[in-house]
Amino acid sequence: MKYAFFPGCSLESTAWDFDHSTRAVCGALGIELEDIPNWVCCGSTPAHTSNASLAVALPVMNLQKAQRMNDPVMTACASCYARLRTANYKVNNDPAERKRAERITGKPYDGSVPVHHVLDVLVNHLGIDSIRAAVRKPLAGLRVACYYGCLLTRPPEVVAFDDPEHPTVMDNLMAALGAEPVDWPYKTECCGASLSMTHVNVVSRLGHRLLSMAQQAGAQCIAVACPLCQVNLDLRQADARAAHGELPQTPVLYITQLLGLALGISPKELGIQSLSVSAESLLTSLGKIMSSIKSEPGRVAPAVPGPTRPGSDEKTRHLLHDLTNADSADMAAGAGGKP
């Protein structure tokens, strides 16, 4: 499996941990990534709200470069993903848009380069079973709120690889890692996105709602697949607390960081240390569970401390039982690590 990788600007700076963890998990799972040479910014929200021609031309420049590589494109940033997909959609559905984009870039483009998000690649291309087989350190019983945000699932005719109102792919991925995805109603509610720069008060309000709901649902951490979601819930968590009242510290990790931990990649390589809200206590409790599983196979490990939820202990027990058995069977068959 090989993809032309479009990292995007965020992955070079505020989301370098998303970049490193994406490359690390893809490497471990046998997904080859080659960066699109000389890629340029997709234009993001500022382009589509200020110049309609530019909003298609910038993504098309990158898709033209990718076309020469003959591989499908993979992105990690949900915003880049939406912009590249939107450009393809416009080029494919409006001949005038296609001609305009070709005039601006000075090169032909037929709208045929497929664009996928890393979550789509992991769950739908590689497959949950392959991932499950590669798990070496299950995230046993870790209660995760899977936060998809806006642009991974909307609008469905442009980006859809899952249901726009009730997506489940990330939940399935987390369950395969041994974590316990919680039911919560704000999976696709907006975090305020780029208003983060201009209207901090709006982003604090939305962040507080999301974080409180995740807590109410019993989550110990939030999984995200977008650099803006991560910044707005992690870096801005203190702002949300200051403006709208106390909240427990909730670490916000990229899906690739959680996957990387489960694959046995070191937290440092995954950039876990760069989170604003530390995930250290989470890792410590996971580590304790892991060591107790290792030292006494078959014995049920204590649940990770945090808000309790009815039925979760029973579920955790079954999960741990399955995972410890599956883990040792996989190890015996040599299926851990690279498939």
Place this chain on the structure above:
Amino acid sequence: MSNLLQWNDADLAGEIQRRSGTKVLACFQCHKCSTGCPIGPDMDLLPSQIMRLVQLSAESEVLGSRAIWLCASCEACTTRCPQGIDIAGVMDALRMLAVERKAALPDGRGRQFNRSFLGSVRRHGRVFEAGMLAMYKLRSGDLFTDVGKLPQMMAKGKISLFPRRGGNAKEVREVFKRAEEEERNQ
């Protein structure tokens, strides 16, 4: 009898319909967009009210609203509209028209952020965040928000004081120039 709901502005509805490629006249005011809008509580006009005012071609009311600059482009309204109207696309078209027609902006921050962001892309081919941030702060006059976060972000490698190489800035500048010409000629 005088009609209070009579605006004399040119055909805003037709212009927005042409630019956004979506049928703004199909809106029948079900308010589903407003109900699900995450930014609704912060807006001066709700998305459904914007849609109605566009239909009525109430140009100064719409182009001078805060709401069009507060839209986060989350596409919840576009996804849920029973009439299949791309409401987020209408918001984009309204922002562009507001700038083009030099409408009095009640809050210039969105416009200044766009200019700073795209200026950075034009110069470097990619966003150079520290430079973009500095430009935005100078333009908006909002000098102190988040400055306290910078040392922590720098320590964690999340923001750099120097732009990265790559991105083919020359090629990008040409594309910007031609895209601007296209917008002028439409």
